[in-house]
């Protein structure tokens with residue numbers, strides 16, 4: 001178990017590619033932290049620097065208070081699980097799990113005890129004599145995790161461990177890794193490009209873009225209070241809708257005008273946005289905060305928007321309406337009783353108490 005600290009960490013690859021810029025991060029003992037962001041944003045590089053598989057160009061990394069910049073991977077007492085499992089094909093499951101301990105000259109009885117314990121935790125006791133090729137993807141990934149568990153490391157590092165699994169198995173393994181974290185109470189750092197994995201697994205999420213950490217917070221805070229437009233658009237599915245427009249003010253009334261529609265702001269949102277009257281801004285609204293007007297008979301007429309339906313996706317429990325205001329596209333998550341068709345006009349209600357606003361120049365959140 002360990003606290004992991006990154007202090008002003010940079011990774012500059014040959015050719016002057018800065019893959020990680022000034023990363024600062026404090027991961028608490030027993031915490032499950034997920035690094036998430038689009039491909040190429042520097043999350044694997046960050047993880048590999050913690051593991052010792054990449055040199056740190058500038059800055060420091062500490063594990064349990066000890067600076068590890070110059071400590072080789074094998075002496076950092078952490079275990080890494082990779083996307084491609086990296087199992088030895090000619091060895092049985094048992095030997096794949098035992099191998100690292102054998103190399104470290106652990107007594108046979110201790111190795112056996114640890115392998116059997118890990119196999120029990122992961123439900124792979126019946127496959128211990130099999131070779132990896134006789135296992136499914138999910139079972140192979142369990143063996144890879146088992147190989148990490150037997151070492152009882154200070155921290156577990158996961159690099160996209162579920163990417164090679166089919167959708168159903170990914171959901172199952174996601175829950176299993178969360179359960180494992182609960183049981184082992186180890187520090188875990190988990191890299192994924194999948195925002196759903198980040199939301200469902202992390203105690204805290206680190207959102208990265210172009211080598212820069214954008215925001216570090218709990219899943220709910222990231223979802224409800226994104227620091228900028230990038231985070232707002234990256235976390236959430238279907239993604240947040242964005243509307244370009246400006247803030248208008250008449251007397252005490254504050255509104256957002258898109259061009260084709262104008263919606264009133266109220267309460268704290270109006271108070272804050274009044275200061276931006278006349279400015280161009282981007283308004284963000286999540287699909288679940290847009291509903292059909294027919295479902296909201298009491299809606300304030302000043303929050304109603306007309307649009308053309310472009311696509312209707314029946315999800316079973318709800319309907320995703322993809323619509324266009326004449327200027328902006330947006331998605332609404334509405335009740336499954338919705339009977340709108342492509343080409344229909346729809347009146348929707350924007351819940352403006354849930355709206356986000358972002359600056360035109362750098363996308364920072366304005367609320």
Ligand code: ADP
Nearest residue numbers: 013014017019038039040041042043044045046
């Ligand atoms: P992610 O894990 O978020 O997909 P990476 O950490 O793998 O991103 O890569 C971050 C950036 O660093 C990318 O632009 C990638 O092309 C670059 N990069 C990764 N490894 C190397 C390398 N060995 N040499 C040069 N550039 C690299």
